[in-house]
Amino acid sequence: MASESEILEGLAEIVNEETGIDTAEVELDKSFTDDLDIDSLSMMTIVVNAEERFGVRIPDDEVKNLKTVRDAVNFIAGAQA
Amino acid sequence: MTSPSATRVVVTGMGATTPVGGTVAESWDAILAGRSGARPLEFDWVAQYQLPVTFAAQLHTPPDQVLAKVETRRLDPSSQYALIAAREAWADAGSPDIDPERIAVAVGSGIGGVHTLLNQWDTLREKGPRRVYPLAVPMLMPNGPAAAISLELSARAGSHTPVSACASGAEAMGYAVQLIRSGRADVVVAGGTEAAMHPMPIAGFAAMQALSTRNDDPEGASRPYDISRDGFVLGEGAAVIVLESEEHARARGARIYAELAGVGMSADAYHITAPEPEGAGAARAMLEAIATAGATPADIAHINAHATSTPVGDVAEANAIRRAFGELAGAIPVSATKSMTGHLLGAAGSLEAIFTILALHHRLAPATINLVDLDPEVGLDVVRGSHRTLPEGELLALNNSFGFGGHNVALAFRTV
Incomplete structure (x- = not known):
């Protein structure tokens, strides 16, 4: 079980590794596509890496609902609960 | 053409x-x-x-x-x-x-x-x-x-x-x-x-x-x-x-290293990997490169050969050079830079093109290393020991590349 801040920190590292975006840029209210300019291929990699890191399953149907970083953090926290 | x-x-x-x-x-x-x-x-x-x-x-x-x-x-x-x-x-x-x-x-x-x-x-x-x-x-x-x-x-x-x-x-x-x-x-x-x-x-x-x-x-x-x-x-x-x-x-006032003056290409249609031993296709590519450069074989002052160090390939290319250049073949300084770089496959021709351009630009043909006993079947003037100075004036140099599938490409560069 990871806290929300731990999930955010881990997610930021995953985003940085895949896209080179600075971890400090990965903030809760940022949109993956509009603010961080992350394309769908990168998003799929981030999702799969997050699954492995946090021990959760993020169904493909769910990915389109993860518009902001907060959406992703909340989903992962909920899936871990 | x-x-x-x-x-x-x-x-x-x-x-x-x-x-x-x-x-x-x-x-x-x-x-x-x-x-x-x-x-x-x-x-x-x-x-x-x-x-x-x-x-x-x-x-x-x-x-x-x-x-x-x-x-x-x-x-x-x-x-x-x-x-x-x-x-x-x-x-x-x-x-x-x-x-x-x-x-x-x-x-x-x-x-x-x-x-x-x-x-x-x-x-x-x-x-x-x-x-x-x-x-x-x-x-x-x-x-x-x-x-x-x-x-x-x-x-x-x-x-x-x-x-x-x-x-x-x-x-x-x-x-x-x-x-x-x-x-x-x-x-x-x-x-x-x-x-x-x-x-x-x-x-x-x-x-x-x-x-x-x-x-x-x-x-x-x-x-x-x-x-x-x-x-x-x-x-x-x-x-x-x-x-x-x-x-x-x-x-735009760019610095110009050389002219890529001529291009020759041909296919052997002989064997999927083996070069055609007489070198007819490779010779045609070389002659086309020279002709499209508006030059003649006598104008070629240096050749950077494909020369990969295979027993069959090196002799086939030498045969092709002699076929293309006739009696002139023995007087052209030939360099085999793969002796140092190894064979970069799809990058080989482009790297050797750069070495050919630099040879013209600096007017020197690099030495081939590891050449101790020249195969008597080669019959070319292979530069070895130390690099060779190329003459003054307008010069052309040829770069050969061959590939599995019978591909032959020759590029002719000219000093500017």
């Missing part, structure tokens, strides 16, 4: 990352110093698969020392090398501000993204389809390197990937000349790239007995024209040049 009177195409920038240097300047210094880039392969897989060949001419400067981390992650090594070389070439050309719709890319590869293809196959088998990297397909596709350069430079006139095994890099340069002469582009970033330092291609080349097995002497293994040669040494890297119409280059 291109008319000799067509638009003149000139070289205004060069970039390379090779087994002997991380840049063109470093690589050329190594060539003049006679330094080999071959060394033992320090990977677990050499022992794991009991490979019959345990050395190669590996890249001098690892790409992670040059590229951003995200670039090394999202690009196959073949694209990484190409991008490094293209950035150097573009900067060397003065990073010109040009209408993107007038810039094209022509960068070939012999094998393509073989690391990605095979590593992702391992991932599929070990971890399942969900773990296969979403960028696997664009990373493994052979046009990936050209696409990466097109994106980098916003080159929108066209992005092209000639594939002709070990002639790919040279064919890309020939195609670039056509793009400029046909008016489709003013500037073309052209060359080749190869990253096949993986056990499977090594095993494949070894299985066809193409590789030297001189495991106890990596630096002495690539020995073109020597009587004891026993195969090529696998190399890797990329070499890219910036070509533009002379008019365009002059208008």
Whole structure:
């Protein structure tokens, strides 16, 4: 079980590794596509890496609902609960 | 055949990352110093698969020392090398501000993204389809390197990937000349790239007995024209040049290294891998390159030979040179720079084109190393011992490249 801040920190590292975006840029209210300019291929990699890191399953149907970083953090926290 | 009177195409920038240097300047210094880039392969897989060949001419400067981390992650090594070389070439050309719709890319590869293809196959088998990297397909596709350069430079006139095994890099340069002469582009970033330092291609080349097995002497293994040669040494890297119409280059005040004056291409249609022993097709390519340069065989002052160090190939090329040049053949200084770089496959022709350009630019033909006993069947004036000074005045030099599949490409460069 990871806290929300731990999930955010881990997610930021995953985003940085895949896209080179600075971890400090990965903030809760940022949109993956509009603010961080992350394309769908990168998003799929981030999702799969997050699954492995946090021990959760993020169904493909769910990915389109993860518009902001907060959406992703909340989903992962909920899936871990 | 291109008319000799067509638009003149000139070289205004060069970039390379090779087994002997991380840049063109470093690589050329190594060539003049006679330094080999071959060394033992320090990977677990050499022992794991009991490979019959345990050395190669590996890249001098690892790409992670040059590229951003995200670039090394999202690009196959073949694209990484190409991008490094293209950035150097573009900067060397003065990073010109040009209408993107007038810039094209022509960068070939012999094998393509073989690391990605095979590593992702391992991932599929070990971890399942969900773990296969979403960028696997664009990373493994052979046009990936050209696409990466097109994106980098916003080159929108066209992005092209000639594939002709070990002639790919040279064919890309020939195609670039056509793009400029046909008016489709003013500037073309052209060359080749190869990253096949993986056990499977090594095993494949070894299985066809193409590789030297001189495991106890990596630096002495690539020995073109020597009587004891026993195969090529696998190399890797990329070499890219910036070509533009002379008019365009002059208008922007660019430094011009040389003219890419003539291009010759032919196919052997003889055997899938073996060169046609009489060298008829290769000779035709050389003569076409010379003719399209508006020159005659007597004008050729230097040849950078394909000369991979295989027993059959070196003699077939020598036969082709004698066929093309007749009595002149024995008087032309020939260099075999693969003796130092190893064989960069799809990047070989483009790297040797750069060495040919530099030979003209500095007026010296590099020495071939490891040539102790010249094979009497060769019958050429192979430069060895130390480099040879080339004469003053207008000079032409020829660069030969041949590939599995019977591809023959010859490029003729002229001093400016």
